Amino acid sequence: MKLLRVGLPGAERPVVLGQDGTAYDLSGRTPDIDGAFLAGLDPAELARAVAGGALPVTDIAGQRVGAPLARPGKxxxxxxxxxxxxxxxxxxxxxxxxxxxxxxxxxxxxxxxxxxxxxxxxxxxxxxxxxxxxxxxxxxxxxxxxxxxxxxxxxxxxxxxxxxxxxxxxxxxxxxxxxxxxxxxxxxxxxxxxxxxxxxxxxxxxxxxxxxxxxxxxxxxxxxxxxxxxxxxxxxxxxxxxxxxxxxxxxxxxxxxxxxxxxxxxxxxxxxxxxxxxxxxxx
The missing domain is CATH 3.90.850.10 (Fumarylacetoacetase-like, C-terminal domain)
Known part of the structure; x- marks a missing residue:
């Protein structure tokens, strides 16, 4: 899966891209893509959620793309x-x-x-x-x-x-x-x-x-x-x-x-x- 964060600095929201490039909002699952989220990430389960329509489609056209990881530890x-x-x-x-x-x-x-x-x-x-x-x-x-x-x-x-x-x-x-x-x-x-x-x-x-x-x-x-x-x-x-x-x-x-x-x-x-x-x- 391709994970990214879009929005103004300090106000990014988490997104996952499907295989066809469609963007899906992850905000209902996690406030951000950070260490806590990655520690519990199951890519196969996330792929099933995308394929099964469990995540809302979101439009990210024209939005700033932030660093794909919030608050790196080091x-x-x-x-x-x-x-x-x-x-x-x-x-x-x-x-x-x-x-x-x-x-x-x-x-x-x-x-x-x-x-x-x-x-x-x-x-x-x-x-x-x-x-x-x-x-x-x-x-x-x-x-x-x-x-x-x-x-x-x-x-x-x-x-x-x-x-x-x-x-x-x-x-x-x-x-x-x-x-x-x-x-x-x-x-x-x-x-x-x-x-x-x-x-x-x-x-x-x-x-x-x-x-x-x-x-x-x-x-x-x-x-x-x-x-x-x-x-x-x-x-x-x-x-x-x-x-x-x-x-x-x-x-x-x-x-x-x-x-x-x-x-x-x-x-x-x-x-x-x-x-x-x-x-x-x-x-």
Whole structure:
């Protein structure tokens, strides 16, 4: 199922899309798409409710699409998780996942404005597959265990200010934490509809120019290993988000290519999960 939230910021309502694209209102079942809802989600039961006419049809044309998840508990990032991206960054292939955290309040909708921070010199894009957690995970041992805690997947732009990341004390979080720096969506696609998260093409355009054209097949640490690994360092809870790394093609890897500026347009697409579009503004 494709889950989304529509409406003005802070007043979004939950919606599910049927196979034919018809939108159905979930407000009678849940006040929002959040960790509590995902913890009790049964995609098969929800599909039956859609097919059986148990949910009212709703018109979402022209409405803002918010982030598909309300109030994420935490956003966990995985760095240097594609061999080609590590190479373009001049970094060694990591022997264990590189982990950083992003504030949950960096999350915005797939079409919301992304703000270039004050003092920014090197704001960059990163197209990423995002994992959304639906069950509590701690000290998971197997990939089967990891699969059981995943609610679904969505598209993320792990926006990063490279000067803040690398030139202001060496703490990655500084470059990852500005407001609007994690656009998510447009949809949360439940895990049962993603046949293989390691075979998803990932693409980015900047002002219409194709910059990234990769695949999740090139990940160093695959989705299930990332989830399993993280639970040995932190508890993953319903509503947490994991952004899993980006393929080659970011501005950092192309000296002489301008970094993002207000007015630029970034579009990110992952097959089956939808397409984002952000216009850059000024903080």
């Amino acid at each position: 956003v966990v990032g995985i760095g240097l998780n594609y061999r080609d991206h590590a190479a373009e960054a001049g970094a060694q292939i990591p022997t264990e996942p590189v982990v950083f955290l992003k504030p949950a309040n960096t999350v915005v909708g797939a079409y919301d404005e992304v703000l270039v921070p004050r003092g920014s010199e090197k704001t960059d894009y990163e197209a990423e597959l995002a994992i959304v957690i639906g069950r509590t995970g701690r000290y998971l041992e197997t990939h089967r265990d990891a699969a059981a805690v995943i609610a679904g997947y969505t598209v993320a732009n792990d926006v990063t200010e490279r000067a803040f990341q690398f030139e202001r004390g060496g703490q990655w979080d500084k470059g990852k934490s500005a407001e609007t720096f994690t656009p998510l969506g447009p949809w949360l696609v439940t895990a049962d509809e993603v046949e293989d998260p390691q075979r998803l093409p990932v693409r980015t355009w900047v002002n219409g120019d194709l910059r990234q054209n990769g695949s999740t097949a090139e990940m160093i640490f695959p989705v299930l290993e990332i989830v399993r690994y993280l639970t040995h360092f932190m508890v993953l809870e319903p509503g947490d988000v994991i952004v899993t790394g980006t393929p080659a093609g970011v501005t950092l890897g192309h000296p002489g290519t301008p970094f993002l500026q207000p007015g630029d347009v970034v579009e990110i697409e992952i097959d089956g999960l939808g397409r984002q579009r952000q216009v850059l503004g000024k903080a």
